[in-house]
Amino acid sequence: MRISELSRRSGVSVATIKYYIREGLLPGGRPTGITQAEYDEDHVRRLRLVRALIGVRGLSVHTTAEILRAIAGCDANTHRTLGLVLGALDTGTREHDQAPPAKKGEVDLLIAAMGWQVHPSSTAPRTLSEALTSLQELGIDLDWQTLLPYARLADQIAEVDLDQLGDSEDPLELAERAVLLTVLLEPALMVLRRMAQEHCSATRHLL
Template identity: 60%
Template sequence: MRLAELSRHSGVSVASIKYYIREGLLEPGRLVAATQAEYDEHHLRRLRLIRALIGVRGLSVSTTRELLGALSEHPEDVHRVLGLALGAIRLADEPQEDTAECADVDALVEEMGWQVHQAAPARADLAGTLGTLRRLGALGDWRALLPYAELAERTAALDLDALDGAEDPLELAERAVLLTVLLEPALLALRRLAQEHESARRYTGG
């Protein structure tokens, strides 16, 4: 397909495609004339992933370039591809704080039997939230989060079920980003609706 077709099928402007090629995010097309190139399905899939990473996840061009490079190293490792695309795996190791809340997160992960990397960013995020809840007196013991962890586990199974059928690593990564990032506001909205329903059921006899 020519550049205009690639733009139409991907939803990315011609100017943006040319920019991604210059920045090394997208490989140049195969030259068929002095000023014309052809692109294939691989270009289309990679471009859709670039759009998801920059436009949906909000990554910078430089971070996206690094991430795409890391993805191309072991495309057959689906677990690693998903971890990188969703930010569950860091591109580079960073020093981790050693706090009481970090120890609580370790205990929760062990209690759930989860296979989670020690440097997973979500560990630090959860530890920070636990610290805030403790300071506000809203949470005592980390075990209070176990029912929520069980709900999260069931949600994760649904998330991964939705990826069935995506065989190409780039397509898999794109779908994972879109489903995870775009579904999060919907999940929060569903929680709010359920809370209102439960409140009405308990306190108004509705």
Template identity: 60%
Template sequence: MRISELSRRSGVSVATIKYYIREDLLPAGRPTATNQAEYDELHLRRLRLIRALIGVRGLSVNTTRTVLHALLEHTSEQHQLLGLALGAIRLTDESEDDTAEVTEVDILIQKMGWEVHESAPARAVLADTLASLRDLGAPLDSKTLLPYAKLAGRMAVLDLNQLEGVTDPFDLAERAVLLTVLLEPALLALRRLAQEHESAQRYRAG
């Protein structure tokens, strides 16, 4: 397809498509003549993925490039793909570790029996959050977090079930991004809805 058709089908302007190509987010099309190129369905799928990462999830161009390159270079193993997707995206700005909170995170992981790399970004995020809660006078420890961790474990099973049977390398990479990046806002929204319902059940005036 020509770039005009790619633009029409994807909903992305021609100028933006060319920008993504220049920024190495989208591979160039197959040259057919001077200043002309052909694009295929893989371009369309990758363009939709770029839109989701940048437009829906709000990732920067640089982070999106890192995610795409990491995933598309390692498409042979589900565990490696998920690790790359998670490692390529910082959940929050890096901050100094607080020893007490890092210890609590380690205890929690040990209680759950989780196999988690020591440099996993989520470790630092969780420790930093616990430190902030402590500073605000609402400290949480591993015992309090344990029921939440068990819920997270059940969600992880649901997540990984969605990778079962996927054999196409691009499909696998795409699904890994969906599970690790794009699904998070939906899960947070579900939690908010559940909290509103629970509050109504507990505190609504009779």
């Protein structure tokens, strides 16, 4: 297909497609003339993933390019693909010289208690540690035992999440589906939690 058709099918403007090609987010098409090239379904899938990473995940063009390069080297490794696009794993280019948050020990104990396999380069433990440290500074000191019920519920949610992804062997399709089904679902999960809190409050205090 020509670039105009690629633009129509992907919903990405021709100018943006050319920009993505220059920035390495999208491979160039097969040359058919001095100023013309042909594109295929791989370009359509790649553009959908780029849109999901930039538009849904809110990543920068630079970070998106890093993730796409990392996915290309995954050899269809589903676990690593999911880790990369969902932000659980970094791309190996970030600095890790900051001091660990005060609550890091509690998070380590929680991970051990749950028996979770968390990659050494995962950014999630630090994010959780920072959140707990902020709560502690505001006078709410949560230890790992208090978080256990939440972690068990998160475990069940994760199983449901992965069940929704299907069995695609195409890493680009899997990555796009992972971003859309998990990241876009997060606001809905927060709303469900609040509705459940309202219901529990009503049953406890109004009846």
